Amino acid sequence: MKKPKQGLTCPKCDSKNINVVKTWNLVSPLPDREGRVTVTVMGVLKCKECGYSWRGVVSKLKVGARVEIEGGKGEETVVEERPPKEIIIDLDEVLGE
Numbered sequence: 442m443k444k445p446k447q448g449l450t451c452p453k454c455d456s457k458n459i460n461v462v463k464t465w466n467l468v469s470p471l472p473d474r475e476g477r478v479t480v481t482v483m484g485v486l487k488c489k490e491c492g493y494s495w496r497g498v499v500s501k502l503k504v505g506a507r508v509e510i511e512g513g514k515g516e517e518t519v520v521e522e523r524p525p526k527e528i529i530i531d532l533d534e535v536l537g538e
């Protein structure tokens with residue numbers, strides 16, 4: 442079993458003690474050159490040290506072209522995990538809700 446890496450850091454106090462409050466997936470509608478679709482896992486993150494909360498990219502997945510979600514187990518699912526390159530901080534969205 443692979444454990445997902447958590448490279449999340451609080452932008453305020455640099456703590457790595459981050460709580461993921463909630464997550465959702467953003468699926469890119471267009472596959473890349475290799476026919477893979479990028480799934481971005483977004484999350485509401487909260488620092489356990491200072492209480493600061495923000496939205497950011499939790500992780501990104503590249504899902505191969507052969508993925509079929511129809512309940513069958515005949516197809517192999519290729520999932521490649523990539524560490525997030527940057528944390529997107531969208532304060533306007535956080536504060537606007």
Ligand SMILES: [Zn+2]
Binds near residue numbers: 454455489492
């Ligand atoms: Zn913090």
